[in-house]
Amino acid sequence: MDSSSLQPLLLFVQSLISGILVGGVYALIGIGLTIIFGVMRIINFAHGDIMMIGMYLTFNLFTLAGVDPFVSIAVCIPVMFLFGGLLQKLFINRILNALPQNQILLTIGLGLIMSNTMMLIYTSDYKILTTDYSSSSFSLMGISISQPLAISFIITAVITAVLYWFLMKTDMGQAIRATAQDRQAAQLMGINVKRMSIIAFGLGAALAGTAGALISPTYYIFPQIGSTFTLKAFVITVLGGMGSVIGATLGGILIGIAESLGAVYISSGWKEVLVYVIFLLVLLFKPSGLLGKSRM
Amino acid sequence: MSIFGEIIGTIRRVSPLPLLTFLAVTGALLLFPPLVDSPYALHIMILIFLSVIMGESWNILGGYTGQYSVGHAAYFGAGAYTTMILMQFREVPPWYGMLAGIAVSILTALIIGSICFRLRGPYFVLASIAATEILRLTALNLKDFTNGAEGILATDIPPLQFGSFLVTDFTTKDPFYYIGLVFALAVIAVTWIVQHSKIGYCFQAIREDQDAAHSLGINPSLYKNLSLAISAAFTSLAGSFYAVYIGFVDPTTVLSLDMSVQIVLICIIGGIGTIFGPVVGALVLVPLSEALRSNIITQGLITAGLVNEDSPVGQFLKENLAHAHVLIYGILVVVVILFMPDGVLGFLRKILTGKRRKAA
Numbered sequence: 001m002d003s004s005s006l007q008p009l010l011l012f013v014q015s016l017i018s019g020i021l022v023g024g025v026y027a028l029i030g031i032g033l034t035i036i037f038g039v040m041r042i043i044n045f046a047h048g049d050i051m052m053i054g055m056y057l058t059f060n061l062f063t064l065a066g067v068d069p070f071v072s073i074a075v076c077i078p079v080m081f082l083f084g085g086l087l088q089k090l091f092i093n094r095i096l097n098a099l100p101q102n103q104i105l106l107t108i109g110l111g112l113i114m115s116n117t118m119m120l121i122y123t124s125d126y127k128i129l130t131t132d133y134s135s136s137s138f139s140l141m142g143i144s145i146s147q148p149l150a151i152s153f154i155i156t157a158v159i160t161a162v163l164y165w166f167l168m169k170t171d172m173g174q175a176i177r178a179t180a181q182d183r184q185a186a187q188l189m190g191i192n193v194k195r196m197s198i199i200a201f202g203l204g205a206a207l208a209g210t211a212g213a214l215i216s217p218t219y220y221i222f223p224q225i226g227s228t229f230t231l232k233a234f235v236i237t238v239l240g241g242m243g244s245v246i247g248a249t250l251g252g253i254l255i256g257i258a259e260s261l262g263a264v265y266i267s268s269g270w271k272e273v274l275v276y277v278i279f280l281l282v283l284l285f286k287p288s289g290l291l292g293k294s295r296m
Numbered sequence: 297m298s299i300f301g302e303i304i305g306t307i308r309r310v311s312p313l314p315l316l317t318f319l320a321v322t323g324a325l326l327l328f329p330p331l332v333d334s335p336y337a338l339h340i341m342i343l344i345f346l347s348v349i350m351g352e353s354w355n356i357l358g359g360y361t362g363q364y365s366v367g368h369a370a371y372f373g374a375g376a377y378t379t380m381i382l383m384q385f386r387e388v389p390p391w392y393g394m395l396a397g398i399a400v401s402i403l404t405a406l407i408i409g410s411i412c413f414r415l416r417g418p419y420f421v422l423a424s425i426a427a428t429e430i431l432r433l434t435a436l437n438l439k440d441f442t443n444g445a446e447g448i449l450a451t452d453i454p455p456l457q458f459g460s461f462l463v464t465d466f467t468t469k470d471p472f473y474y475i476g477l478v479f480a481l482a483v484i485a486v487t488w489i490v491q492h493s494k495i496g497y498c499f500q501a502i503r504e505d506q507d508a509a510h511s512l513g514i515n516p517s518l519y520k521n522l523s524l525a526i527s528a529a530f531t532s533l534a535g536s537f538y539a540v541y542i543g544f545v546d547p548t549t550v551l552s553l554d555m556s557v558q559i560v561l562i563c564i565i566g567g568i569g570t571i572f573g574p575v576v577g578a579l580v581l582v583p584l585s586e587a588l589r590s591n592i593i594t595q596g597l598i599t600a601g602l603v604n605e606d607s608p609v610g611q612f613l614k615e616n617l618a619h620a621h622v623l624i625y626g627i628l629v630v631v632v633i634l635f636m637p638d639g640v641l642g643f644l645r646k647i648l649t650g651k652r653r654k655a656a
Contacts, residue, residue: 095633100418101364102633106629106630109628109629110630112623112626116622116623117623231426269433269437270437272429273430273433273437276426277430280423283426284414287419
């Protein structure tokens with residue numbers, strides 16, 4: 001695509017839309033992190049690495065069984081849910097009352113184990129998952145839209161809607177929200193908070209894994225990709241307000257837009273700097289985030 | 297009261313036995329290179345010294361002042377890059393580069409500190425990571441200045457000489473060994489002074505309860521920034537030493553999140569807030585990680601007959617285990633946090649005192 005021939009307005013709309021599409025997946029990663037934080041007050045530094053495992057799962061399903069990456073979500077969600085639940089039961093559960101710094105270090109350690117185990121199995125080579133639609137795009141009112149990004153955005157929207165419904169309308173969703181609001185009070189009301197924590201971590205991992213599956217046709221797959229997305233997930237959740245699901249959705253889309261506009265109007269090398277500068281500014285001037293109520 | 301008076305006062309209070317042990321170990325370390333004539337052993341020792349400097353520097357901020365920075369790669373990288381850029385592009389000897397690096401690091405520390413110290417707990421951790429990522433991306437993007445992702449390779453190190461007297465030309469590992477040893481001892485001494493001086497008490501008061509310390513007249517932001525400046529200066533020293541010894545810097549090694557994490561882990565695994573915790577951490581981590589890197593463990597498994605060399609498992613371990621030397625950091629930190637929250641040193645102490653109690 002020759003960007004110089006585009007009208008300035010068209011270029012703006014074009015990058016805005018691709019930002020929103022990418023932001024949808026970012027939102028999914030952010031929502032996972034925010035649910036875990038909301039229920040357990042733990043910042044999961046292994047979040048990007050869990051996403052990376054989702055990517056490799058999708059990659060394997062594609063290369064070994066020929067499963068389409070978007071279809072592989074059906075496998076990814078339950079597998080990653082179990083993986084997350086197991087992580088919570090074996091590790092996170094033991095440090096719920098430890099110092100925050102020790103909680104952070106434990107999840108960092110778990111992330112290191114995940115990324116290095118994957119490196120042991122798959123080496124640090126970049127893997128590419130090429131589907132026949134990986135680089136195809138369609139045109140809508142003169143704006144070209146990447147096909148894999150559009151599909152992943154639609155799937156993201158459906159998953160987010162189902163998740164809202166689950167959290168708002170079902171008994172279990174309400175129990176999870178009650179645990180997030182006040183762990184002790186929830187326990188007194190007869191809610192099994194330990195079970196809710198396992199479900200919350202499972203949900204968070206499933207969302208991260210799904211995000212991994214969704215981006216696998218458009219990103220390089222390698223064991224160290226996690227830390228970039230962990231940091232991105234922090235930026236998204238802090239921007240939206242720690243613990244707020246709607247905030248994380250909004251934050252994800254905003255960061256997607258900021259990156260996309262930054263790449264066009266500043267340079268692709270500096271776009272991530274822009275993201276971190278926004279992050280520091282939010283931390284300094286509105287630490288509760290756009291939609292969060294309190295700092296903790 | 298002058299700072300020197302305070303330092304002399306604290307030195308007078310040292311009990312003789314630990315001091316003698318310390319001097320004996322130092323003496324043995326001084327005699328190590330001529331006695332053990334192995335470049336590989338020296339290499340491991342140099343890496344241990346480097347880890348000790350990194351761990352002890354972080355300990356001053358993280359262990360004694362309670363500020364868990366996961367962004368110390370910023371200062372490590374600032375030292376490494378300043379030294380390297382001056383040495384390679386401006387032909388400034390690394391000694392001056394090292395001092396310049398310290399100045400740059402302290403300046404960076406004051407800027408980062410003025411932003412991050414407004415935040416507490418997990419938010420401080422996140423801010424310190426973000427600030428360091430900004431530096432990494434800047435180094436990656438300022439290609440004219442830093443060579444970008446390619447990094448800078450040192451072609452030759454100017455020899456150290458006083459007038460016409462040549463001290464060393466850095467062709468062997470010996471000078472690096474002694475420089476590393478001196479730096480490591482210096483940072484241990486500084487940590488000791490921090491633990492026993494009035495400034496150090498202020499640091500520890502902030503760690504225990506910032507609000508209480510504030511109400512007792514300790515200015516938290518002054519002492520936090522002071523602690524960060526000391527910590528950053530020595531981390532920068534480690535960075536300069538690393539740059540000259542390894543002879544190569546690039547953003548993905550010296551300024552990465554992995555580097556920041558590694559610095560923290562040395563301290564956490566050994567024992568946080570203790571003088572010899574980082575030393576223990578370095579003694580545990582470096583040999584283990586090097587054993588994985590150099591395939592000693594795989595060779596050991598094969599010679600012990602546990603794994604057949606020609607079997608798929610043997611081949612797999614031989615090819616891949618060397619790449620996963622960071623795995624050991626992950627496993628160790630999980631084990632330490634779950635089972636020995638006071639680090640290896642604290643765990644050993646607990647076992648020893650437990651035994652003593654049983655005997656009594």
